[in-house]
Amino acid sequence: MAFGTMPVTGTIQLPNTSSWYQDFGDGLSNTLHGISNKLQQVIGGVNNAVVFLFSSIKFINNDVNKFEQCCTKLGSYVIVMIEQLSNAPNYFSKLKRVLGATADNLNLVMLIGSIDYFFNARFQGQDKLTIAAMTTLAVVNVGGALMWLQQMGFCTLSTIAAAIGEVRVFSFVPAIVSNIPFLSNYTSLQAFAVRLGEARIFSCITSISIGTFVSKTLMLCYGFLAVEAFTRLFTQGETTVYKTAAGLDAIHYVAEVVFGGLVLSSAVGTIGLGITGGGCLFLTLTAFIYNITHSEELKRAPTKEPNPKAVEELINIGAV
Amino acid sequence: MSSENNMVVRTGPGYVVERAAAIQEDIPVFLKGAKMANKIIVLASECLSNLALCWLNIADSLRYAIEVIETVGFFNLVAEFIIPTDGRYFFTDPANSAQKVWEKVLLFVHSSFKLIRAISVYAVIPMAFMAKLAIGQLTYFKIALDGSYAASSFAGVLEAIRKLGCCSEKTQEAEEKIQKWKFRPLEIAAIRRGRQETLDAVSSRYVDAIAAKTASVEKNALAIADLKEQMKADHGSEEMLAAYMAKNKLIQNLEAKNEEANAKIAVLQGRLEKIAAKQFASLADELEKSKDAEAIDVKIREWEKVIEKSHNDRVSSWLKIATASTKIAVISLALTLTAINYWTWPFTLTLAAGGAFADTVGFIKIYWDHPVKKTAVAV
Numbered sequence: 001m002a003f004g005t006m007p008v009t010g011t012i013q014l015p016n017t018s019s020w021y022q023d024f025g026d027g028l029s030n031t032l033h034g035i036s037n038k039l040q041q042v043i044g045g046v047n048n049a050v051v052f053l054f055s056s057i058k059f060i061n062n063d064v065n066k067f068e069q070c071c072t073k074l075g076s077y078v079i080v081m082i083e084q085l086s087n088a089p090n091y092f093s094k095l096k097r098v099l100g101a102t103a104d105n106l107n108l109v110m111l112i113g114s115i116d117y118f119f120n121a122r123f124q125g126q127d128k129l130t131i132a133a134m135t136t137l138a139v140v141n142v143g144g145a146l147m148w149l150q151q152m153g154f155c156t157l158s159t160i161a162a163a164i165g166e167v168r169v170f171s172f173v174p175a176i177v178s179n180i181p182f183l184s185n186y187t188s189l190q191a192f193a194v195r196l197g198e199a200r201i202f203s204c205i206t207s208i209s210i211g212t213f214v215s216k217t218l219m220l221c222y223g224f225l226a227v228e229a230f231t232r233l234f235t236q237g238e239t240t241v242y243k244t245a246a247g248l249d250a251i252h253y254v255a256e257v258v259f260g261g262l263v264l265s266s267a268v269g270t271i272g273l274g275i276t277g278g279g280c281l282f283l284t285l286t287a288f289i290y291n292i293t294h295s296e297e298l299k300r301a302p303t304k305e306p307n308p309k310a311v312e313e314l315i316n317i318g319a320v
Numbered sequence: 321m322s323s324e325n326n327m328v329v330r331t332g333p334g335y336v337v338e339r340a341a342a343i344q345e346d347i348p349v350f351l352k353g354a355k356m357a358n359k360i361i362v363l364a365s366e367c368l369s370n371l372a373l374c375w376l377n378i379a380d381s382l383r384y385a386i387e388v389i390e391t392v393g394f395f396n397l398v399a400e401f402i403i404p405t406d407g408r409y410f411f412t413d414p415a416n417s418a419q420k421v422w423e424k425v426l427l428f429v430h431s432s433f434k435l436i437r438a439i440s441v442y443a444v445i446p447m448a449f450m451a452k453l454a455i456g457q458l459t460y461f462k463i464a465l466d467g468s469y470a471a472s473s474f475a476g477v478l479e480a481i482r483k484l485g486c487c488s489e490k491t492q493e494a495e496e497k498i499q500k501w502k503f504r505p506l507e508i509a510a511i512r513r514g515r516q517e518t519l520d521a522v523s524s525r526y527v528d529a530i531a532a533k534t535a536s537v538e539k540n541a542l543a544i545a546d547l548k549e550q551m552k553a554d555h556g557s558e559e560m561l562a563a564y565m566a567k568n569k570l571i572q573n574l575e576a577k578n579e580e581a582n583a584k585i586a587v588l589q590g591r592l593e594k595i596a597a598k599q600f601a602s603l604a605d606e607l608e609k610s611k612d613a614e615a616i617d618v619k620i621r622e623w624e625k626v627i628e629k630s631h632n633d634r635v636s637s638w639l640k641i642a643t644a645s646t647k648i649a650v651i652s653l654a655l656t657l658t659a660i661n662y663w664t665w666p667f668t669l670t671l672a673a674g675g676a677f678a679d680t681v682g683f684i685k686i687y688w689d690h691p692v693k694k695t696a697v698a699v
Contacts, residue, residue, distance in 0.1 A: 101384035
């Protein structure tokens with residue numbers, strides 16, 4: 001029968017015997033399919049990681065506070081640690097200088113935020129801990145601005161402190177006491193009035209370093225914020241996102257307090273400060289990114305359970 | 321000047337000159353003047369000699385901050401390119417004009433050069449090979465760096481001009497709409513009477529609206545088809561699913577818009593049919609029922625807001641044109657002076673003044689565009 005006249009009805013039955021090349025082909029096909037799937041998953045994962053990384057960088061780049069923290073921690077601690085580890089002191093001196101200048105300038109403009117906070121009464125509706133934190137932050141910003149002015153050469157803080165320390169607040173007392181007729185007879189009172197007139201009650205200012213003062217006030221500010229974050233963390237009936245955000249905030253504020261303590265006490269060396277500073281920065285940025293990426297959930301009205309005591313009182317007075 | 325009992329009383333500038341002339345009439349007056357001038361000059365020179373250094377320190381400090389922030393701006397641009405907004409990527413978003421795309425791409429080129437320069441200057445990565453390759457020829461590198469910025473500014477000017485055109489169109493449309501709503505009761509009365517001019521105007525308006533809405537429906541249908549194609553690629557991981565859902569939401573919005581537009585087209589066609597059938601009273605009744613006085617007020621307020629926004633956008637565009645044009649001029653002058661190596665003080669001063677002007681206008685633009693925030697200070 002010629003090939004062209006072969007009947008085309010029915011199906012072609014393949015022999016049910018498998019040869020090595022069929023097995024190999026199937027195996028290869030399956031393997032390639034698996035690799036393709038894995039590759040697709042890996043590419044998808046890498047793509048997502050890159051998108052997440054760049055969006056995080058964008059968020060940080062657009063936030064003055066976080067940018068300033070990055071510049072401070074990187075410029076003052078992490079890069080110094082890298083220099084120490086690579087045994088190349090001041091190798092990154094230019095980079096440190098520009099990062100320091102950036103941090104100083106950003107710090108200065110944050111003072112405007114503090115002024116706005118009090119001037120426009122932004123504290124209305126906020127809890128006491130947040131207000132306390134913002135007040136200490138305002139003090140920090142003022143101190144930072146003074147240090148910046150000194151750095152730029154506008155004023156010398158030690159001279160100002162010495163001038164304030166020289167002030168005799170009660171210098172008018174001896175003159176008044178000596179002019180009151182019946183009091184002028186008491187010698188001991190006169191001597192006391194003279195001592196009081198000589199007293200310089202602000203003399204302690206000369207022995208205070210404004211840098212240390214600012215650092216300690218900043219620690220206090222982070223302390224208030226940590227307590228506030230813990231209060232949020234232990235609020236009943238909140239969502240997981242809310243609690244996670246509060247937990248991350250609490251951890252990062254506590255880390256900041258610990259880091260501030262380490263810096264002030266000089267308990268650890270350059271490498272220790274670099275590691276703790278870097279870790280602190282990582283925690284800060286993690287909390288920040290979490291808050292940003294879950295801002296929609298966090299903005300929703302809190303689902304706090306009503307205070308049982310208050311409910312009981314309302315029931316008692318017949319309001320409920 | 322006025323005359324009173326043969327005495328001439330001077331006023332204004334004449335009075336000031338007369339008082340100033342007293343200095344050459346009397347030695348004590350001169351002495352006081354000389355003392356005052358001497359003290360002021362000594363004070364000013366003492367202050368300025370210290371202050372000049374302080375201001376230079378501030379300028380240096382700000383320059384460092386600008387360098388850092390502009391360098392990391394590279395990452396912001398990359399993020400803008402690779403992260404979709406409302407399910408659309410920068411390059412495929414029809415809302416972005418060609419001018420805007422070119423502006424951003426050229427700015428990306430400029431930022432890349434800046435990043436390379438920063439890596440080289442701050443020795444972040446030991447880059448002997450790259451330095452030879454990219455910034456070894458410093459003049460060419462500088463030309464590429466500044467040239468890309470000038471080109472980006474030029475694209476920015478074109479984009480601002482395009483936006484100005486859009487603003488004019490929007491304002492005109494809004495003004496027409498306000499007129500339409502303000503004179504609606506009169507128009508309905510004229511339709512009821514069967515006034516031919518009004519009927520012609522209304523018919524013409526309906527025909528135009530139907531054409532515009534049909535075009536919009538077709539455009540949206542194309543966008544929906546495009547998004548559905550993209551959605552086919554989004555599968556697998558949870559993140560992909562999220563992207564899929566975002567696009568799905570966009571499609572739903574577009575479909576809802578199309579549905580609304582189709583309903584409006586049907587209403588307008590019905591009204592045209594009524595005009596053709598001379599059912600003027602019925603049409604007038606329908607128009608009266610469709611919007612009451614309060615709804616008309618709301619509509620007018622909405623269109624007034626459009627005019628206000630359009631006005632703000634127009635000012636912003638003009639500020640952008642002023643900034644970008646000055647930057648182009650300054651960069652061109654600087655490159656020319658570098659090429660001919662002719663740096664004299666008038667040119668240096670012009671460059672400094674041009675730069676200051678461009679950045680001041682840029683600052684005003686940022687404040688003009690920036691929304692007022694009502695949030696507390698974040699730590």
